[in-house]
Amino acid sequence: MIERTKIILIACAATFAVLSSSIGGINPYYYDILIGCGISIILAVGLNLVNGYTGQFSLGHAGFMAVGAYLASAMSLGIIIPYFEAPIWMPSAEALASDPSATLAWWEYILKATGLICGWLINALFWIHNSIVPLGAALPGWAKFLFALLYGGGIAALAGLTVGVPSLRLKGDYLAIVTLGFNEIIKVIIQNAEPVGASRGLGGMDQQTNFFWAFSFAALAVYVIWNIVHSTYGRGFLAVRDDEIAAEAMGINTTKYKVLAFVLAAFFAGIAGGLYAHFKQFIHPEGFNFMKSVDIVVMVILGGMGSMVGVCFAAVLLTVLPEILRWVAKIESLPQWAREIAENRMIIYSLILIILMLARPQGLFAGWIKKKPRSA
Amino acid sequence: MDKKETPLRMSAPLLQLDNVTVQFGGLKAVVDVSFSIGERELVGLIGPNGAGKTTVFNAITGVYHPTAGHVSFAGKKVGKQPPYKITARGIARTFQNIRLFGSMTVFDNVRCAFNMRLKHGISHALWRGSKVAAEEALIEREVMELLEIFGLHEQRDENAKSLPYGDQRRLEIVRALATKPKLLLLDEPAAGMNPTEKIELMKLIRFVKEKFDLAVLLVEHDMKVVMGICERIAVLDYGQKIAEGTPAEIRTNPKVIAAYLGKEVD
Numbered sequence: 186m187i188e189r190t191k192i193i194l195i196a197c198a199a200t201f202a203v204l205s206s207s208i209g210g211i212n213p214y215y216y217d218i219l220i221g222c223g224i225s226i227i228l229a230v231g232l233n234l235v236n237g238y239t240g241q242f243s244l245g246h247a248g249f250m251a252v253g254a255y256l257a258s259a260m261s262l263g264i265i266i267p268y269f270e271a272p273i274w275m276p277s278a279e280a281l282a283s284d285p286s287a288t289l290a291w292w293e294y295i296l297k298a299t300g301l302i303c304g305w306l307i308n309a310l311f312w313i314h315n316s317i318v319p320l321g322a323a324l325p326g327w328a329k330f331l332f333a334l335l336y337g338g339g340i341a342a343l344a345g346l347t348v349g350v351p352s353l354r355l356k357g358d359y360l361a362i363v364t365l366g367f368n369e370i371i372k373v374i375i376q377n378a379e380p381v382g383a384s385r386g387l388g389g390m391d392q393q394t395n396f397f398w399a400f401s402f403a404a405l406a407v408y409v410i411w412n413i414v415h416s417t418y419g420r421g422f423l424a425v426r427d428d429e430i431a432a433e434a435m436g437i438n439t440t441k442y443k444v445l446a447f448v449l450a451a452f453f454a455g456i457a458g459g460l461y462a463h464f465k466q467f468i469h470p471e472g473f474n475f476m477k478s479v480d481i482v483v484m485v486i487l488g489g490m491g492s493m494v495g496v497c498f499a500a501v502l503l504t505v506l507p508e509i510l511r512w513v514a515k516i517e518s519l520p521q522w523a524r525e526i527a528e529n530r531m532i533i534y535s536l537i538l539i540i541l542m543l544a545r546p547q548g549l550f551a552g553w554i555k556k557k558p559r560s561a
Numbered sequence: 562m563d564k565k566e567t568p569l570r571m572s573a574p575l576l577q578l579d580n581v582t583v584q585f586g587g588l589k590a591v592v593d594v595s596f597s598i599g600e601r602e603l604v605g606l607i608g609p610n611g612a613g614k615t616t617v618f619n620a621i622t623g624v625y626h627p628t629a630g631h632v633s634f635a636g637k638k639v640g641k642q643p644p645y646k647i648t649a650r651g652i653a654r655t656f657q658n659i660r661l662f663g664s665m666t667v668f669d670n671v672r673c674a675f676n677m678r679l680k681h682g683i684s685h686a687l688w689r690g691s692k693v694a695a696e697e698a699l700i701e702r703e704v705m706e707l708l709e710i711f712g713l714h715e716q717r718d719e720n721a722k723s724l725p726y727g728d729q730r731r732l733e734i735v736r737a738l739a740t741k742p743k744l745l746l747l748d749e750p751a752a753g754m755n756p757t758e759k760i761e762l763m764k765l766i767r768f769v770k771e772k773f774d775l776a777v778l779l780v781e782h783d784m785k786v787v788m789g790i791c792e793r794i795a796v797l798d799y800g801q802k803i804a805e806g807t808p809a810e811i812r813t814n815p816k817v818i819a820a821y822l823g824k825e826v827d
Contacts, residue, residue, distance in 0.1 A: 412688075420673045421673065423673075424676075427663050436649050439645070
């Protein structure tokens, strides 16, 4: 028997493929918002697994998005990263030679050794990137794009693993600060990474993201996370959120689940980043700052932590709402004062958020699909 | 092994505590405690408030690790394993203050306990193939069987925290049983129950022990419950074991009386 959800997923992808060509012709402004919705859904649904289902507060989702965006772009542009020749923060051999009186103290040897090892490790990462890039370059059009997306997602997932493992001993606010720090670190690294344009940003990618890609990946994200959360395996995420001590006592490896949530969320964030980069055709480190992370967190909280429908809805709402307000300000039949109010759209946007949170602190759709009979 | 045999020490003990000490900074919560539980034995652990009963529990289940001495289970040392691994080896527990998964249904609470024995991990959960469907169906059947034994099957889709107090206690026991333990640790199961409920509980514990063929360690405050069902009792006071024996022996032990009632003033 073919699983019902699988049929829905395939049907969705097929529909998107058919619609894609006709939708591509619409007003570019609307098209931009539409693709933005798809990307927001991927981001929000991914973060919902961490913040909503697993109950960990992550504030660095844009960092993972940046990793995906930059690496996918590097892949499609065929950017090879030059290796470090000497340890980064060590005095060069010439500097030492020009001053013969400078002999190295014991701690300088230790520093030098540390620098060398770090340099090698970083070069090893570069080597992996540099040897994967030619593989992608050999692929034809859409396969290269898909490969770039998956590469960006995969490295973002690795980043999720490296952040997740050490920081998951932390809880609540502390974890939020650590992930926030990670987001800033990623941003600063990119701002200083010359091969990907540093703080000038990176452009020149082909616009390969279309309606089909954005929404198929959104459907895939929803499918994967919905399935995993509703399986016996995935009930572990909710158990970790509800009561960690009881979860451990029931044989659930809580650390594994937390890391897994981070890795999956980071993977989808990376994919979303790749899609974003190949739609806007220009990415800038400031586009993946703390505020972007907060935007995604707001989608999750507004949609209701751990409510799939709500989070998708909130992702669309928060992407469309600022634009709707822009449109309201231009309706000529409205009285002048109303249009003037609507012109302060970001203030109204914030007000709407406050009102929504006051009216429904549990989220827009929380407790909506609770009584539905569950299929095993 | 014949079940009708005398319950006192039949073979190698299932659980063995050797000179277990748990120390928090300068405070020794448990000092040099040794005792053992045989297979299919029902042992009680009693003591006044703050005697270290729950600490012993936590040392057995890996929430704390003993600072000295060691715990062995089924002939092997437990060591510094995390709680989930100890659960996988066959020790399940309930909690003094009920710790059900509040956002989940009754059914899902029990389903969680099957997590560690899943044959199909993450990859199958992502792409739900027919094997996973079969496994999920099997788990559903087992969960429902368990729930039916305890009469909770009609509430399967209700939120666990919305059940009446007594049912929540029972559900916690069901959830612990779903991990298929050889040893069940019950932490003050009678707390907050009225006399009728306590009698029900005693029946339930006996029933569980017989039906699932396991050993039970019971931490309890209520003397009636402990004396009523335990085959052997260990008494803790100020972190030390002051007595061990059958209920009749414990009842007349002067040290126990002193600990519980206070000494007579000469």
